Each structure stands twice: as C-alpha cells, then as structure tokens.
Amino acid sequence: MREASRRAAAVYALPALAGLALLPYLNFRANRIVSGDGVMIWSPEGGAIIAALALSALALGTVWARAQAVRLACALGALAVLLWSVGQGAAALSADAPEFARVSLGGGFWIAAAFLALAAADAVARMSLGAWARISALLLPAAVFAVALRAGLFDALSILREYDTNxxxxxxxxxxxxxxxxxxxxxxxxxxxxxxxxxxxxxxxxxxxxxxxxxxxxxxxxxxxxxxxxxxxxxxxxxxxxxxxxxxxxxxxxxxxxxxxxxxxxxxxxxxxxxxxxxxxxxxxxxxxxxxxxxxxxxxxxxxxxxxxxxxxxxxxxxxxxxxxxxxxxxxxxxxxxxxxxxxxxxxxxxxxxxxxxxxxxxxxxxxxxxxxxxxxxxxxx
The missing domain is CATH 1.10.3720.10 (MetI-like)
Known part of the structure; x- marks a missing residue:
C-alpha cells in the first residue's frame, strides 16, 4: 500500500517539476494582447532561484514522505511557494516596466499548480477524512491565499489588473x-x-x-x-x-x-x-x-x-x-x-x-x- 501511494505521488510531483523546468512560469508582455516573452522559474527575478529549490524539495517530499499528512503538507507547501514566487516575480518584472506592460501566469505555473493540487487531493483521499475535515483541508489554504491576495502579493499580475479595471x-x-x-x-x-x-x-x-x-x-x-x-x-x-x-x-x-x-x-x-x-x-x-x-x-x-x-x-x-x-x-x-x-x-x-x-x-x-x-x-x- 505504501509503495502504491508513493508511485501515485510521483505521478503528480514529477509532471509538476517537469512543467516548471520546461515551460515559463510567468509571461512578460508589452501590453495586454501581444504574446510576450516567457520567464523561467530559475531566473533571478524576485528570488525565484531559492523558490525553485524549495519547490523542488517540497514536491519530491510528496514522493518520499511516509505519512499522508506529511505528503499533504508538502503539496500545500509547494503550492504556497509557487504562489509566492509568481507574486514576487511579477512584482520584480513590473517594477521598471511601462504602464501598459503585463505579467501573466505561464504554462509552467498552470501545470505545476494543477498537479500539486492533485497531489494534495490524493493525500486527502488516502487519509480517509470525513467531509468536514476535507472542507477544512481546503478552507485553510484558501484562507491563507485570501490573506495573501488581500495583502497585495499578486497585485502585479495582469489578472488582478484586469479585475481592477473590470x-x-x-x-x-x-x-x-x-x-x-x-x-x-x-x-x-x-x-x-x-x-x-x-x-x-x-x-x-x-x-x-x-x-x-x-x-x-x-x-x-x-x-x-x-x-x-x-x-x-x-x-x-x-x-x-x-x-x-x-x-x-x-x-x-x-x-x-x-x-x-x-x-x-x-x-x-x-x-x-x-x-x-x-x-x-x-x-x-x-x-x-x-x-x-x-x-x-x-x-x-x-x-x-x-x-x-x-x-x-x-x-x-x-x-x-x-x-x-x-x-x-x-x-x-x-x-x-x-x-x-x-x-x-x-x-x-x-x-x-x-x-x-x-x-x-x-x-x-x-x-x-x-x-x-x-x-x-x-x-x-x-
């Protein structure tokens, strides 16, 4: 059972890391409609090198951890680091950019976020939690995300700028x-x-x-x-x-x-x-x-x-x-x-x-x- 759980965690963690390694996690554009240039996670903007190392360690932790609670914590921690890195990276890219420049989320972010969320969901499912406990497992990271959103961590992202406009x-x-x-x-x-x-x-x-x-x-x-x-x-x-x-x-x-x-x-x-x-x-x-x-x-x-x-x-x-x-x-x-x-x-x-x-x-x-x-x-x- 433990080996099967580890293989399932690898199915989620390895594609998440591959997506970040092969695809940009941010996209910098001169305005809202042009294609722009991709920014890889190991680029120096916003301390992303440190974030990439921490993200890799946490993602691999979902594979090697024995307890499902630890796997869940690693998956949620990796998601938190990923979100922090895009917020910091977007702020760094926008610091000296023109007014109409936009920083959007790249394909690497979406792939990593999706697979890390699946890793967290798999850990919750294997823990056989009740419905209320499953909701609590969702509400806690959602509350942390809401606090970060309220604090302005993601204000430099173009989706938040679109929200302000609309x-x-x-x-x-x-x-x-x-x-x-x-x-x-x-x-x-x-x-x-x-x-x-x-x-x-x-x-x-x-x-x-x-x-x-x-x-x-x-x-x-x-x-x-x-x-x-x-x-x-x-x-x-x-x-x-x-x-x-x-x-x-x-x-x-x-x-x-x-x-x-x-x-x-x-x-x-x-x-x-x-x-x-x-x-x-x-x-x-x-x-x-x-x-x-x-x-x-x-x-x-x-x-x-x-x-x-x-x-x-x-x-x-x-x-x-x-x-x-x-x-x-x-x-x-x-x-x-x-x-x-x-x-x-x-x-x-x-x-x-x-x-x-x-x-x-x-x-x-x-x-x-x-x-x-x-x-x-x-x-x-x-």
Missing part, C-alpha cells in the same frame, strides 16, 4: 451567474423530483419520461438557447406584463429555462434510482406500522434515497455552473460575459478572470454537497 463588470457577472444557477435549480427540483417519483411508481411513465429527457440532454446548449428564443419572445410580446419579470427572447429567461431543462435528467434519474434502491424490507416495516403511502414516502423512502438524490443535484449544480457561461451569448449575463469579452479582445487574462471563479464555484459546490451526502448517509444508517 470590477463593476465582475460584480455584476457574479450576481448574474448565481442568479442563473439558482434560478434554474429551483424549477428543476420542482419538476424533476415529482417526475422521478412518477418514474419509480409507474413503468409506463418511466418509458416515456426518461427517453424524452435523454433527448433534451443531447441537444447542444447553443441550439437549446436558439430554440427557446422564439417562443419566449412571442410570449413576451403577447403578454407585455411578462417583460417586467425579465421574460423575453434574449436575456436571462431563455438561459434559465434551458439550464432547468438540462438539469431534469440527472434529478429525475437519481430520484428514481434512489427510490428504487430502498430495501423492500424497510417498506414492509413501514406498512406494518400503519404508515400511509405519503407518510411512507416522507419518513422512510426519501430519507434513505436522499444520498442518491443529492448526488444527482450535485451533478446538476456543477453542470449548470459551467453551462451558465454560455448564456452570455444571448445576453444572459454571468461570468461568460468576461470570457467572451476577453476572447473578442484577445485578452487571455480577462478570459481567466471569468473562468477561474467558475472553477472555484464548481469545486466549492461539490464539496458542500459532499458534506450533505455524507450527513444524509449517516442519518439513513441510523
């Missing part, structure tokens, strides 16, 4: 993205949970509902948005009062409807699977206690099926956090606004300003649902 747009995009995800989840739950129960209660209903939802799921998102623009636009023209609620052919309304439709299949399928997986002996015990059909569903079947149902909801939330970015193409708002604006301006840091929060939101949502799933499993086991 702060109002970023705040509006955050609110719009949350509105799209939550606004699509509520109707999806209101429709999907009863449909899942109908699939469980009647084989004929299941033969109609699941194939229809499969068809919806295979429709490309752009095509779905386009199909909804015509009927919603006609509806808003026929009932002008709906325009006050934001219903129209473009904007958030077709995006929310499309995301809700995409959310139905995982919710319905997991609701059906969860109810079907309830042991028949538990139902017989409930009937023996004189429970009605509704009370049996509420007191026995749903609590036991809750972990599977929550798994489907977690899939939906993570899926819709990503899909909501496409809604910007029809004026739906969200972080896709920054992504597509950056693509139109050939400004990759503006693209990152939109994509990084999407990834962070998806990870946070997944971890929170992990806690809920674990708690419902414990409650069902009792």
């Amino acid at each position: 702060r109002d747009v970023f705040d509006a995009a955050l609110g719009g993205h949350l509105r799209l995800v939550i606004g699509s989840l509520i109707p999806a739950l209101a429709i999907g949970l009863p449909l899942g129960w109908a699939c469980f209660a009647g084989p004929r209903a299941r033969m109609v509902i699941l194939p229809a939802l499969n068809l919806l799921q295979t429709t490309p998102s752009i095509a779905m948005f386009g199909l909804l623009m015509l009927p919603l636009g006609a509806l808003s023209r026929a009932v002008p009062a709906l325009r006050d609620w934001g219903v129209g052919g473009i904007g958030a309304a077709p995006a929310i409807v499309a995301l809700a439709l995409y959310a139905l299949l995982p919710i319905v399928a997991n609701t059906y699977a969860g109810l079907a997986g309830v042991p028949e002996t538990m139902r017989d015990a409930g009937r023996g206690m004189g429970m009605s059909r509704a009370r049996l569903l509420a007191r026995v079947e749903l609590p036991l099926a809750a972990p599977v149902i929550l798994t489907g909801i977690r899939i939906v939330v993570v899926q819709n956090i990503g899909l909501a970015a496409v809604a910007a193409l029809i004026g739906g708002g969200g972080f896709g606004t920054l992504v597509f604006r950056g693509m139109g301006q050939a400004a990759m840091d503006l693209v990152l300003l939109g994509t990084v929060p999407i990834v962070a939101m998806a990870i946070l949502a997944s971890l929170l649902f992990d806690v809920g799933i674990e708690l419902t499993r414990r409650g069902g086991a009792r």
Whole structure:
C-alpha cells in the first residue's frame, strides 16, 4: 500500500517539476494582447532561484514522505511557494516596466499548480477524512491565499489588473451567474423530483419520461438557447406584463429555462434510482406500522434515497455552473460575459478572470454537497 501511494505521488510531483523546468512560469508582455516573452522559474527575478529549490524539495517530499499528512503538507507547501514566487516575480518584472506592460501566469505555473493540487487531493483521499475535515483541508489554504491576495502579493499580475479595471463588470457577472444557477435549480427540483417519483411508481411513465429527457440532454446548449428564443419572445410580446419579470427572447429567461431543462435528467434519474434502491424490507416495516403511502414516502423512502438524490443535484449544480457561461451569448449575463469579452479582445487574462471563479464555484459546490451526502448517509444508517 505504501509503495502504491508513493508511485501515485510521483505521478503528480514529477509532471509538476517537469512543467516548471520546461515551460515559463510567468509571461512578460508589452501590453495586454501581444504574446510576450516567457520567464523561467530559475531566473533571478524576485528570488525565484531559492523558490525553485524549495519547490523542488517540497514536491519530491510528496514522493518520499511516509505519512499522508506529511505528503499533504508538502503539496500545500509547494503550492504556497509557487504562489509566492509568481507574486514576487511579477512584482520584480513590473517594477521598471511601462504602464501598459503585463505579467501573466505561464504554462509552467498552470501545470505545476494543477498537479500539486492533485497531489494534495490524493493525500486527502488516502487519509480517509470525513467531509468536514476535507472542507477544512481546503478552507485553510484558501484562507491563507485570501490573506495573501488581500495583502497585495499578486497585485502585479495582469489578472488582478484586469479585475481592477473590470470590477463593476465582475460584480455584476457574479450576481448574474448565481442568479442563473439558482434560478434554474429551483424549477428543476420542482419538476424533476415529482417526475422521478412518477418514474419509480409507474413503468409506463418511466418509458416515456426518461427517453424524452435523454433527448433534451443531447441537444447542444447553443441550439437549446436558439430554440427557446422564439417562443419566449412571442410570449413576451403577447403578454407585455411578462417583460417586467425579465421574460423575453434574449436575456436571462431563455438561459434559465434551458439550464432547468438540462438539469431534469440527472434529478429525475437519481430520484428514481434512489427510490428504487430502498430495501423492500424497510417498506414492509413501514406498512406494518400503519404508515400511509405519503407518510411512507416522507419518513422512510426519501430519507434513505436522499444520498442518491443529492448526488444527482450535485451533478446538476456543477453542470449548470459551467453551462451558465454560455448564456452570455444571448445576453444572459454571468461570468461568460468576461470570457467572451476577453476572447473578442484577445485578452487571455480577462478570459481567466471569468473562468477561474467558475472553477472555484464548481469545486466549492461539490464539496458542500459532499458534506450533505455524507450527513444524509449517516442519518439513513441510523
């Protein structure tokens, strides 16, 4: 087991070091749209030579350490050194640079950061921590990162300069993205949970509902948005009062409807699977206690099926956090606004300003649902 763990750690640590050795960890550009010149981590800017040595030692420590807690500490320490080095390097490169110069994160940074994060996640998984402990393992480095961000360690990076320039747009995009995800989840739950129960209660209903939802799921998102623009636009023209609620052919309304439709299949399928997986002996015990059909569903079947149902909801939330970015193409708002604006301006840091929060939101949502799933499993086991 220990040898297998060491091999797994090497799979993460060695590519991280190779990425830093072969690719630049920073990129210096004369302005926000030109390609620029790569800066290797062993270059003298910002004490990066010392950082490269410390990073190498910590990354190799994830391979040779015996305890998983030590491997986790080494992986997180290597990430901290990597972040410190890019902050110091960006500050050194920007010190005597022109006003429009930009320092962005290079390919070596992204490869190293990704593999070191995977090394940390692998160590956490092998420690068999509970959901709350896993969240604590994430919140601690996140808090340290937030403190460093607040202290201005990364102010010289171009992604932070893009944020300063587009702060109002970023705040509006955050609110719009949350509105799209939550606004699509509520109707999806209101429709999907009863449909899942109908699939469980009647084989004929299941033969109609699941194939229809499969068809919806295979429709490309752009095509779905386009199909909804015509009927919603006609509806808003026929009932002008709906325009006050934001219903129209473009904007958030077709995006929310499309995301809700995409959310139905995982919710319905997991609701059906969860109810079907309830042991028949538990139902017989409930009937023996004189429970009605509704009370049996509420007191026995749903609590036991809750972990599977929550798994489907977690899939939906993570899926819709990503899909909501496409809604910007029809004026739906969200972080896709920054992504597509950056693509139109050939400004990759503006693209990152939109994509990084999407990834962070998806990870946070997944971890929170992990806690809920674990708690419902414990409650069902009792």
